[in-house]
Amino acid sequence: MNCEVIAVGTELLLGQIVDTNSSWIGEQLALAGIDSHHQVKVGDNFERMTGVLIQALERSDSVIMCGGLGPTQDDITREVVAAALGVDLVRRDDLVERISAVFGGRGRPMPENNLRQADVPAGAEVMPVMPGTAPGFMISTGDQVVYAVPGVPWEMQQMVSECVLPDLKRRAGITAVIKSRTLRTWGDSESGLAEKLHGELERLDKTGECTIAFLASGMEGLKVRLTAKASSEDAVDEILAGEERIVRGLIGDIVFGVDGETMESAVLDALRSRGWTLALAESLTGGMIGARLTAVPGASDVFRGGLVSYAGDIKFDLLGVPEGPVVSEEAVTAMARGAARLLGADCAIAVTGVAGPDPLDGQEPGTVWMATLVAGEVVAIRVKFPFDRERTRQFTTVSVLNNLRVRILAGR
Amino acid sequence: MNCEVIAVGTELLLGQIVDTNSSWIGEQLALAGIDSHHQVKVGDNFERMTGVLIQALERSDSVIMCGGLGPTQDDITREVVAAALGVDLVRRDDLVERISAVFGGRGRPMPENNLRQADVPAGAEVMPVMPGTAPGFMISTGDQVVYAVPGVPWEMQQMVSECVLPDLKRRAGITAVIKSRTLRTWGDSESGLAEKLHGELERLDKTGECTIAFLASGMEGLKVRLTAKASSEDAVDEILAGEERIVRGLIGDIVFGVDGETMESAVLDALRSRGWTLALAESLTGGMIGARLTAVPGASDVFRGGLVSYAGDIKFDLLGVPEGPVVSEEAVTAMARGAARLLGADCAIAVTGVAGPDPLDGQEPGTVWMATLVAGEVVAIRVKFPFDRERTRQFTTVSVLNNLRVRILAGR
Numbered sequence: 001m002n003c004e005v006i007a008v009g010t011e012l013l014l015g016q017i018v019d020t021n022s023s024w025i026g027e028q029l030a031l032a033g034i035d036s037h038h039q040v041k042v043g044d045n046f047e048r049m050t051g052v053l054i055q056a057l058e059r060s061d062s063v064i065m066c067g068g069l070g071p072t073q074d075d076i077t078r079e080v081v082a083a084a085l086g087v088d089l090v091r092r093d094d095l096v097e098r099i100s101a102v103f104g105g106r107g108r109p110m111p112e113n114n115l116r117q118a119d120v121p122a123g124a125e126v127m128p129v130m131p132g133t134a135p136g137f138m139i140s141t142g143d144q145v146v147y148a149v150p151g152v153p154w155e156m157q158q159m160v161s162e163c164v165l166p167d168l169k170r171r172a173g174i175t176a177v178i179k180s181r182t183l184r185t186w187g188d189s190e191s192g193l194a195e196k197l198h199g200e201l202e203r204l205d206k207t208g209e210c211t212i213a214f215l216a217s218g219m220e221g222l223k224v225r226l227t228a229k230a231s232s233e234d235a236v237d238e239i240l241a242g243e244e245r246i247v248r249g250l251i252g253d254i255v256f257g258v259d260g261e262t263m264e265s266a267v268l269d270a271l272r273s274r275g276w277t278l279a280l281a282e283s284l285t286g287g288m289i290g291a292r293l294t295a296v297p298g299a300s301d302v303f304r305g306g307l308v309s310y311a312g313d314i315k316f317d318l319l320g321v322p323e324g325p326v327v328s329e330e331a332v333t334a335m336a337r338g339a340a341r342l343l344g345a346d347c348a349i350a351v352t353g354v355a356g357p358d359p360l361d362g363q364e365p366g367t368v369w370m371a372t373l374v375a376g377e378v379v380a381i382r383v384k385f386p387f388d389r390e391r392t393r394q395f396t397t398v399s400v401l402n403n404l405r406v407r408i409l410a411g412r
Numbered sequence: 413m414n415c416e417v418i419a420v421g422t423e424l425l426l427g428q429i430v431d432t433n434s435s436w437i438g439e440q441l442a443l444a445g446i447d448s449h450h451q452v453k454v455g456d457n458f459e460r461m462t463g464v465l466i467q468a469l470e471r472s473d474s475v476i477m478c479g480g481l482g483p484t485q486d487d488i489t490r491e492v493v494a495a496a497l498g499v500d501l502v503r504r505d506d507l508v509e510r511i512s513a514v515f516g517g518r519g520r521p522m523p524e525n526n527l528r529q530a531d532v533p534a535g536a537e538v539m540p541v542m543p544g545t546a547p548g549f550m551i552s553t554g555d556q557v558v559y560a561v562p563g564v565p566w567e568m569q570q571m572v573s574e575c576v577l578p579d580l581k582r583r584a585g586i587t588a589v590i591k592s593r594t595l596r597t598w599g600d601s602e603s604g605l606a607e608k609l610h611g612e613l614e615r616l617d618k619t620g621e622c623t624i625a626f627l628a629s630g631m632e633g634l635k636v637r638l639t640a641k642a643s644s645e646d647a648v649d650e651i652l653a654g655e656e657r658i659v660r661g662l663i664g665d666i667v668f669g670v671d672g673e674t675m676e677s678a679v680l681d682a683l684r685s686r687g688w689t690l691a692l693a694e695s696l697t698g699g700m701i702g703a704r705l706t707a708v709p710g711a712s713d714v715f716r717g718g719l720v721s722y723a724g725d726i727k728f729d730l731l732g733v734p735e736g737p738v739v740s741e742e743a744v745t746a747m748a749r750g751a752a753r754l755l756g757a758d759c760a761i762a763v764t765g766v767a768g769p770d771p772l773d774g775q776e777p778g779t780v781w782m783a784t785l786v787a788g789e790v791v792a793i794r795v796k797f798p799f800d801r802e803r804t805r806q807f808t809t810v811s812v813l814n815n816l817r818v819r820i821l822a823g824r
Binding site: 012013014015016017018019020022023024025026027028030036037038039040041042043045048051052055059215280282284285286287288289290291293294295297299300303304305306307308309310311313314318342343344355356357358389390393 | 424425426427428429430431432434435436437438439440442448449450451452453454455457460463464467471627692694696697698699700701702703705706707709711712715716717718719720721722723725726730754755756767768769770801802805
């Protein structure tokens with residue numbers, strides 16, 4: 001079973017919007033065990049849309065059309081599907097009611113145009129979920145099927161998850177459950193991880209019970225994705241849990257989270273579990289570490305605050321940094337102690353360095369001193385990043401958060 | 413003249429990488445006056461790649477294939493183009509030399525595999541620029557042309573800008589120059605802008621000398637893009653400069669920058685022009701304002717630093733905020749004065765509010781007080797954003813930066 005994705009919208013071709021919908025659908029199809037060999041972008045044009053749909057039906061078992069279901073005159077996916085399949089459009093009274101109800105609930109009058117959204121090709125089944133005001137539909141033609149979903153990402157995602165994927169799997173006779181679990185790591189390279197997991201990768205190659213893939217994701221870390229297939233949800237969860245234990249045993253504490261867990265939530269959780277609070281002294285990151293920590297709801301119970309000491313004299317006057325070079329072990333150590341004292345916290349993070357593009361204090365761009373204060377003791381590390389200004393700041397942020405996480409979990 | 417874009421790579425279909433290349437190419441084609449009606453993603457598979465290329469040549473005047481020019485076995489764009497056009501692959505000695513030279517320059521031995529990159533379809537012209545190790549090429553077939561460029565974005569972008577677009581325009585007989593200028597605005601809605609520009613939009617509809625498009629871009633503001641076409645670079649620059657004057661006259665000081673100019677660089681430039689320095693007191697934004705300002709190289713000559721006063725008692729103890737509710741006019745005013753005093757700056761920004769999801773101090777999520785201190789005077793504004801946590805923080809950041817910008821330019 002394979003499925004072609006057609007993303008509709010002139011704004012996609014003009015590059016005004018990047019087509020992230022078909023990427024998302026592609027990933028979901030892969031996880032469901034369905035191949036996607038072609039994905040096409042086409043503008044809001046009747047002939048060309050009809051052309052690509054007919055062509056898709058010549059080479060693919062099923063098609064998801066994404067977009068063009070809105071109320072305006074250039075939203076013509078309904079007309080295109082009807083024409084390609086040689087059926088009429090019919091106005092559905094139940095849809096007129098549902099769409100009117102949405103507008104009623106918002107206390108706004110319904111524009112006449114929105115009634116067009118109640119039209120579907122004859123023989124189509126309307127999708128039972130309708131997160132927005134655009135109904136989606138599916139229509140069979142012989143052994144094949146065409147799905148039409150809106151282009152608004154959250155509307156599309158709900159319809160694909162709840163209607164399209166289950167229907168596709170049923171048609172494909174896929175009874176197996178495929179699931180993924182992503183272990184998020186920081187501090188090793190792809191080749192380093194591959195080396196540590198070499199034996200396990202060879203074992204899995206033989207047993208086939210699970211696959212492991214690496215995804216480098218910049219400051220989000222290097223992701224290790226485990227994917228397994230089994231006859232039931234419980235069975236696949238058990239395989240993934242077992243594999244996670246094996247992998248964690250081999251790569252150790254570089255795993256900072258699973259799936260959606262971020263470095264900042266891992267750090268806040270670690271602090272919370274000890275009942276400790278945190279203060280920051282940021283120089284080259286300019287507030288980035290604090291911004292990331294406070295992106296997590298509930299950060300306030302452990303995060304006290306930070307001082308962005310961008311000017312040198314602020315480091316001297318407020319943090320007690322001794323006069324001298326500000327990109328140094330002495331400076332970063334004093335910054336960490338100063339932040340904890342000034343802001344009244346148990347733990348502290350301090351960073352000072354040269355983001356670039358120009359050198360500073362005779363140090364090359366990319367030179368960074370980062371310090372963590374845990375249990376009264378400061379550990380300072382010097383790193384030389386080979387990156388530009390923004391990536392140097394990003395990697396400093398995540399590296400020092402990871403240093404703190406590892407020390408808190410070790411209790412020292 | 414139209415041009416189809418084929419993005420090659422199984423990782424694109426699986427959603428592991430979002431295809432931003434064809435969006436970028438689409439925008440460049442539009443600006444060059446060339447239509448792009450179809451854009452296709454296909455995996456690293458010989459039959460399917462050949463199939464989509466042949467199909468593209470049936471419906472489009474020209475084709476850009478993007479990706480599949482690397483040294484590994486699944487990089488087969490060279491083979492596919494040769495097969496689709498019915499020609500042989502030939503190994504080019506000059507390319508062998510160029511590729512060897514790149515490796516020599518990096519002091520690394522060249523893997524044997526990389527020699528595959530010296531193969532091109534017979535009759536193809538090698539692109540004169542080669543930013544990485546992958547050569548690009550172009551090959552004519554009758555009136556049509558196929559371009560092959562690497563999938564690495566910066567390599568692709570340089571080849572498309574310097575080789576593909578000029579060649580396409582020459583073939584299309586386009587002697588006109590099309591250019592865009594984007595005015596970046598903050599503080600008005602799309603419908604508000606459309607109303608203010610209504611008369612001008614009508615005038616341009618008649619004269620056709622320029623077009624205006626609005627692009628809502630979240631925390632990057634609402635962009636107003638002017639596009640003009642003329643016979644020479646100078647002539648089109650003159651039209652755009654004239655239109656910019658007219659539009660600025662109608663929408664006023666909500667324009668904070670042009671093209672790549674950001675709000676933070678506009679604020680830093682405004683401060684610099686007055687010789688003033690800046691300090692911050694951030695609560696709900698947690699460091700985001702500082703992080704944005706320090707993303708700009710050279711920020712250090714005007715940006716002194718900031719205090720992230722996340723915990724209430726830090727506001728009281730270090731910034732002199734009077735005991736009482738911390739989401740209030742009194743608190744934000746004291747924070748701004750306290751930051752300027754503590755960090756020794758001429759101007760200050762302070763923000764305090766409820767990012768959500770929970771209420772705070774009896775105030776609803778989205779409630780934000782923001783203050784600016786300029787020329788000794790604090791102006792505080794209360795806003796109620798209808799957003800989630802992250803967007804509330806983002807819009808607070810840009811809004812207060814814009815408030816400061818407008819006050820500095822007004823000198824009060």
